[in-house]
Amino acid sequence: MLQTLLPILIFASLIMGAIGALRRVRLWRQGRRTPVVWRNLLLMPKRYLVDLHHIVARDKAMAHTHVATAGGFVAAMALALIVHGFGWRNPLLGGLLLASSLVMFVGALAVNRRRLHPPEKLSKGPWQRLSKSLLAYSVGMLLVSLPLVGVAPTLLGGGVLAVALTALVAWGVLELVVGMGWGGPMKHAFAGAMHLAFHRRPERFDDQHSNAQHDDHRGSRSTALFSLDLTAEKLGVEKPTDFQWNQLLGFDACVQCGRCQAVCPAFAAGQPLNPKKLIQDMVVGMAGGSDAHYAGSPYPGIEMGKHQGAPDQAIVPQLVEAETLWACTTCRACVEECPMMIEHVDAIVDMRRFITLEQGETPPSGAVALENLIATDNPGGLDNASRLDWAADLDLPRIQQRPEGVDVLLWLGDGAFDMRNQRTLRALIKILRAADVDFAVLGEEERDSGDVARRLGDEATFQRLAKRNIETLARYRFQRIVTLDPHSFHVLGREYPAFGGDYTVLHHSTFIAELFDAGRLSVKPSEQRETITYHDPCYLGRYNGEFDAPRRVLAALGIEVAEMARSGFRSRCCGGGGGAALSDVPADLPGRARIPDMRMDDVRATGAATVAVACPQCTAMLEGVVEPRPQVRDLAELVAEALIESHEAMPVSNPNETLEEVPA
Amino acid sequence: MSQPENATAETVDAIGTVHALISSGRHPVSGRPGRAREDARAVEMGLTLAGAGLHLVHAGNAEEPALRDYLGMYHGLDDSAARGELSLLPMAAEDDAVPPLAHWLETQGARMVLTGQRAECGEGSGMLPYLLAERLGWSLTTGVAAIEAVAATHVTVLQALPQGQRRRLDVRLPCLIAVDACAPAPRQSAFGPARRGKIEIVEDVTPERDAARAEWQWQPARPRPKRLKVVKATNARERFRAAAAKSSAANGQVLSDLTPEQAADKLIAYLRAEKILVDDDEPASD
Incomplete structure (x- = not known):
């Protein structure tokens, strides 16, 4: 009886599943059509087994569970098709079928254990049912396949038990095969495999970028907005x-x-x-x-x-x-x-x-910022000519006076209008002068990079700003751009190439690390009186894969970094990016911590007295947390403080020291 | 500004198409062209009142980049497919905008026209609403903060007065409404609607030279000296009262229930007393 029922069951479920899958494909194809590159299907197994598994494996237990369950199921289903479906009842294949069912059973047990008290992040409903269905399939398939290796051949020959076992397998294939096409929880396997094959950002799987500067982190290979x-x-x-x-x-x-x-x-x-x-x-x-x-x-x-x-x-x-x-x-x-x-x-x-x-x-504050960007090239609506006011006493070299070109074009970013960030900028200037870097600034010809406009969805204003900046940059000669704003760094380096602006852009942490490597900076060794931790800015770390340079800079200062639990690619956002600070969505809800407050709690958990930052927005957000709290210092400030200056290197008086005492 | 549900339909029934006169603004910091502060409020008022039934008019240069910014305000309307329409009366900066505007509004059968009070560049004399209303023989209300109701023969508006005061006025149609800077803020100008808006260049405009302008002498503006504000108050209470004090004169008088003739006599007497009017038989002293 089993030998009649099982093939019917297997083929019926495969046909039903295929029909469902076709309907699913039609749902996807409602979207805007882009050419389908069918040969990408060949890339899918590698992307699935390597790239996807890398991420799943950040949770080791779950990765093992998934390998056992999914691997066991795929093997068991393929073997069941041969053995039960086509009736090639080879004892060896039967043994393999038993083994894979067993592996799947073990995996399914782990899934069920996790589902006893599911963490808040998991969905319940059909996903709770799936864990049972996995058990049903693996147990059912295990038992109906026992006769293949000669165990209990007569016991399962017919009668009520056979019907019961068939029902168990039927439950399993209904969920796992039919449900895969018809939108059950298992659709993640089918849609996921197709998604990996036809992913919109194939660069995320591409291993050819290992020589690039900031690409070492797998997540940062394709982060520019389309x-x-x-x-x-x-x-x-x-x-x-x-x-x-x-x-x-x-x-x-x-x-x-x-x-x-x-x-x-x-x-x-x-x-x-x-x-x-x-x-x-x-x-x-x-x-x-x-x-x-x-x-x-x-x-x-x-x-x-x-x-x-x-x-x-x-x-x-x-x-x-x-x-x-x-x-x-x-x-x-x-x-x-x-x-x-x-x-x-x-x-x-x-x-x-x-x-x-x-x-x-656009939310009102965001709309005001966009209007200002259109009218004045900066989100504050300030006179762009005042971009260098903070440096009135520094006698900054202008690139307009250097037609022969400079090594470093210093991109100031909109932090040039912010009094807190001006202190960081002054520190950076001090470092550049101490290292005798050949640099210059654009001055009032510099415009906002367009970051905020783009994240707020105003692509028109972004493209206008990008094109104007690219036109401006084309008039001058420089080897590379250095900026202390990770948002400008990201936009200039990653998003301008789409508009014809190809530059070597360095974040100031990378550049300072280079200066240290070249022995161009001499610093007093730190006495390490206090614990220091480092906050990775999203647009530097996750977006551009630069986790290493800031830590190298701190190491060069003789500072040992007490890492936060969420650091590196898992760094928690300060809450200031993407225009969210301009979104008018209430940030301080009763009984809830604000995003920067939570980040400051992360800092406190390390016991650090100072958090080193590398982004004007992070500085502003973290300094907005009420005192008492750890001090917030930019990397440039920490380096500038430890500099041993030769006297002729810095002809201009440095009010930085006194400014530091003033609370922000 | 809250409007009844079917405000748009009622407005169209009562007064037909609403027109808004627009001009290019200058940003106070960068000097770049953009929407003018008051004109944008006039357009906002018109869109709230008439929805897509609002028609924009500009006398000037067809290449003016700010025009599209006004067309970008045609969103959030009942008819989501609606797009802005602008009639452009071509003329040069030296021409007088009043005759072509008056002629065009008359041929369109316009009965209600919204505008800002004063342009932000060019002459910016603030005279255009007055000259236009005079030429058309329409009523004119300036400093309007809100339109409250529209009927077949008149429109009820709120006029802004100093110190946040408001005066409700019934204005006879057809009328020209000059919108104050304290009217509700204009909606965002969006790229999509701005791109889709239609600019129609009116062909048969015969511009006239601005005769008055030809006689003017031009000289660079001098920054106006700022009056020093001396605060005599010694405590917070006095400072607050000084800040909140009404600037209006204290010795005015309210006259009511007069016949028009009596009212005119009183006004003439007042103007004589203030030496603003001089008697006809006396030669005017310059």
């Missing part, structure tokens, strides 16, 4: 069908593991954003329906079950509230953690683009 064609009929994403088809595919690959939710600074601060829910909402929009069936954590403060979506219905506000999109700091922690390599930030910026460019509904 540029938008400003002549397109519709700008940005209004409806789910406005996404590229492979973006929709990417959303569908989500396995709801909640790693993004666990690292999202906005979610932790109680702001109305949960990256996992956002991706699930995109799936709801693509497939049509409401968010009532979602079984994970909601957007904090937003009730579930009230929003619905359809492929041709506007996403905001029917499916997602605008404040959810504006709460994002674009820190990329979610993208970094996602084992499915989903691009949350791209999706958020795509939707912000529609809101800003087509609907003109």
Whole structure:
């Protein structure tokens, strides 16, 4: 009886699953069409087994569980097709089938153990059921295959037991094979595999970049936002069908593991954003329906079950509230953690683009910043000619007076208008002069890099600023650009190439580390009176893979860094990036810590008296935390303080020392 | 500004198309062209009132980059496919904007026109609303902060007065409304609608030289000396009262229930007393 039922079951489930899969493909293809490169399917196994596994393996126990369960299932299913489906009842194959079922069973036990008290980040509902279905399939397949190796051949020949076992296997294949195509939890395997093959950022899997300067970190190989064609009929994403088809595919690959939710600074601060829910909402929009069936954590403060979506219905506000999109700091922690390599930030910026460019509904503070950028080239609406006011006594060399060219063009960034950052800039100038660096500044010809405009979705203003800056830079000769603003660093280095601006851009931490390596700076050895920790800026670390240079600089000062639990690629955002500080989404919710407060708690946990930073925004956000708190010092300030100056190197008086005493 | 649900439909029934006169502004810091502060508020008021039924008019240079910024305000309207339309009456900077505007508004059968009070560049005399209303024979209200209601024959507006005071006025149609800088702030100008907006160049405009302008003498502006503000107050209470004090004169009088003739006599008497009017038989002293 089993020999009749099993083939029917296996082939029926495969056919049903295939039909479901085709329907799923049609859902994805509702998106904007881009050419499909079929040979990318060949890249999928490597991307799955290497790149994806690298990320999953950050949680070792889960990686082993997944290898056992998924590997066991794929092997058991393939062997079952041969053995039970085509009836080639070879004892050797039967033995292998038993073994793989057993491996899967062990994995499924681990899955079930985790599901006894699931952590908050996991989705429940169908995902709880999946753990049982894994058990059902592995146990069922194990038992029905026992006769193949001669164990209990008569016992399972017929009758009630056979029916029961068939039912068990049927439950398993229904969930694992049919459900894979029809949108059950197992769709993550099918959609995930396709997503890896047709990923929108193939550079993320590309190993050819190992010689590049900042690319050592795997997550930082492709972090520039895609540029938008400003002549397109519709700008940005209004409806789910406005996404590229492979973006929709990417959303569908989500396995709801909640790693993004666990690292999202906005979610932790109680702001109305949960990256996992956002991706699930995109799936709801693509497939049509409401968010009532979602079984994970909601957007904090937003009730579930009230929003619905359809492929041709506007996403905001029917499916997602605008404040959810504006709460994002674009820190990329979610993208970094996602084992499915989903691009949350791209999706958020795509939707912000529609809101800003087509609907003109940027949050008021953001809209003011954009208007200022259009009128004055800086977000504060200040006279661009005052960009060098802070350096009136420093006699900075202007690149306009150096037609023969300079080694370093110092890019000041909009921090030049901020009194706190001006102190950092003065420290950096002191270092450059002490090391006798041949540098110059653009002065009032420098404009905002366009970072804020782009993250707020105003691609038009970004492109205008980018093109003007590139025109300006084309008039002067320099070897490389050095900046202390990681946002300018990222935009100039990673995003300008799309507009024809190819420069060697260094963050000041990298440049100072180089100066130390070349022996051009002499410093007093630190007595290390106090513990110092270092906060990795998102746009330097995760976006550009530069974790090493700042630590080398601190080491050169003789400082031993007490690392925070979340440092390096897992650094927690300060809350100041991506225009989130201009989003008017309330940042200080009753009973919840603000994002910078949480980061300062991370600092306190190390026992550090000082946190070294490398970004004007991080400085501003962390110094905004109420005292008493650890001091916030930029790397440049720490280096400048320890410098041993030769007297002729610094002809200009340095008021930095006295300024330092004044509380910010 | 809160409007009844069907404000747009009612407005169109009552007064037809609403027009807004726009000019290029100059940013106070960078001097770049952009939306003018008051004109943008006039457009905002018009969009709130008439939705996509608002029609923009500009007399001047067709290449003016700021025009698109106004068209970018056509979003968030009932008809999401609506796009802004602007009629451009081509003329040079030396020409008089009043005759072509008056002629064009008359041919369009306009009954309500919104505008700012004063341009931010060019002459910026603030005279255009007065000259235009005079030429058209329309009523004119300046310093308008809000439009409250529109009926077939008149419109109810709130006029802004110093110290945050407001005066409610019923203005007879057709009328020209000059919007104050304290009117509700203009919506964001978005790139998409700005790109889609239509600029139609009106062909049969015959510009006239501005005769008054030809007689002017031009000289560079001098920065106006600032009056030193001497605060005599010695304590916080006095400083607060000085800051909050109304600047209006104390010795005015309120006249009510007069016939128009009596009111005119009183006004003439006042103007004589202040030596603003001189008797006809006396030669005017320059």
